[in-house]
Amino acid sequence: MTKHIPNFLTILRVLLIPVMILFFYLPFEWARFVACWVFVLAGITDFFDGYIARKYNVSSKLGAFLDPVADKLMVTTALVVLLQDHPTTLMMIATAVIVGREITISALREWMAELGSRSAVNVAMVGKIKTVFQMMAIGFLLYEADLWFIPVQQIGLGLLYIAATLTLYSMVVYLRAAWPLMRE
Template sequence: MHMTKHLPNILTLIRVALIPVMILFFYLPFEWSRFMACWVFVAASITDFLDGYFARKHKTFSKFGAFLDPVADKLTVTTALVILLQDHPTILMMIATAVIIGREITISALREWMAELGERSAVNVAMVGKVKTVFQMMAIGFLLYEADLWFIPVYQIGLVLLYVAAGLTLYSMYVYLRAAWPMMKE
């Protein structure tokens, strides 16, 4: 039981620890390095799913976990987007990266402000936020992998998924801001 209680937080800490590993693999000068960076990102994404799953299954919620989980998510996604942007600095990649990172900062600040007002539940995670996350994780995985797989243009698919994720990001930010708007007008 003791290990089960701490498993979600351990998985979240592993996700944070995987960030420098992903960076290292991304920049290693080997043919297989992007492949490994992709798989480290996939492993981090799986820990994101598993920590929530185990926390719900075993009803082991902690204040530390509630703080660390979204921070780990944002650090992982932001780091991956920044290294991808640095690797392919195009205007569309910059716009998508700025939209996704800007939304994360905006919604984090909004949630903190709403919590101070005692209205935290007004900006709970919406389904569009979950769908956005799925597109975002798939896009980043494809972009990190980069190489074509047989006849499949992996990087181009990743770009399309990233643009869809950016659109969903804007929409989800609108949903959160609309929910908070009544308190903002006061």
Template structure:
């Protein structure tokens, strides 16, 4: 298997996940900065591997599979850490909505790919806006809720925690909307497959 530069960047993003968990729990005053910085670096590699793949035509099947896996793992782990650092019902609810939607949409895309209709559930603009809001929210919250650092609600006059909290709520709402759009796009294919399955049962 030939590992391209984008694939190496994706693998690096996966390797950052245990580093993020370790740093988040270190008993030092700077861990909130470090946690946010690690997540920010992972977000940069996410953008960079896509840019390199497109710019230099370094596409691969393994990279196409691994990239969304790395993204979802990093986001899920960051959400789990944030909920542990700030265990409120609302924070847990936003996290559950985002993780649950990612699981559901991944399953939907896999099924649509099996029937040759994956193009119908391609990433839409609202999904990109959701991703941006989500990344900003996670950066702010990782900085704010580290369990072993003093309260870091304010940074240079900016209410970091409250901004992250609201951005996560917005990301969760956009997550539901984009998930509904994916389902609506896939619904005709789902109906056709269900109809074909029933006809097959009748013939048998």
């Protein structure tokens, strides 16, 4: 039974994407709050699917494929929805940087795997830190409304710009690790 939980959580994360979109666009004052919490729930499933898979040694090939796909779908969808809601130049640049990096690094990992050197581009600590800033930024931006005196959207934008900067840096780290093979 435990061996199926990580894949179930990953599939649940994918299924939460249209739910998040639905609540984001509903014309109710509370809808953005719910969209934010759907995104947070998806982030929690991301943590627990990996934790359970490692703790109980129930990793699967399906899970190894689906987990990063689910993450990228959730983040990309949220960023595109947010960009449509706030089509500013800085928001567009941050979205393009984050989505472009995800595509580039995914292609790089696939190529490195074909060469038998996938471990050269394993997840680095900067990638994990980038993910934390990215998830926090998206959560704040989905919520949007000020909370008491706290400017939630401004904090979200600041976190997004930090995430975009870390995104560029992490891409450089990965490309530098792969550079010796790319030069051949």
